Amino acid sequence: MKIRYGNNPNKESHPVIKFRVWGFTIIELLITISILGLLMVMGGLSYNSLRQRVALDNAAAEVVNALRTVQSWAITGQDGHATQCINFTSSGYTAPDPCTSDCKISYNAIGINLNASATPVCFDRLSGNPAAAATVTLTVSSQTRTVQVEANGNIYKN
Numbered sequence: 001m002k003i004r005y006g007n008n009p010n011k012e013s014h015p016v017i018k019f020r021v022w023g024f025t026i027i028e029l030l031i032t033i034s035i036l037g038l039l040m041v042m043g044g045l046s047y048n049s050l051r052q053r054v055a056l057d058n059a060a061a062e063v064v065n066a067l068r069t070v071q072s073w074a075i076t077g078q079d080g081h082a083t084q085c086i087n088f089t090s091s092g093y094t095a096p097d098p099c100t101s102d103c104k105i106s107y108n109a110i111g112i113n114l115n116a117s118a119t120p121v122c123f124d125r126l127s128g129n130p131a132a133a134a135t136v137t138l139t140v141s142s143q144t145r146t147v148q149v150e151a152n153g154n155i156y157k158n
Helices: 026-076
Strands: 002-004 016-018 083-088 092-096 103-108 113-116 121-124 134-140 143-149 155-157
Touching (some): 026 083, 026 103, 026 121, 026 134, 026 143, 026 155, 083 113
Antiparallel strands (some): 002 016, 083 121, 143 155
């Protein structure tokens, strides 16, 4: 803080005190807030995309597990049927239990669209090979995952 006594050379007038003001102007605050808002919107969109991708990967893993379970039922031949099948719909799948004929495996993929090239996907008894190669496509927004069932019985996701 500097004390100045005006222009009076004999310095008998009241002192004029000058303070330096520190702070931000309203324009600086508005620009900062708008940049932070823009960054938050971009982060939210990125988070939503990540959430959809994780849900799609989890759904594809569920489809692979269900296909392998039905394939193992066919290989063990517990109920004596020639084949074991899994039925796909646009929102999920169902597979009957080979022992009780009740629906043992079911899955409803909320918000994820399933599209199977062949439905039902059936596996032969003892060999575990599918009646025909099949592809199950899972889609959410613009993202897609595919699950392949090869003619030799291999099941994998892309």
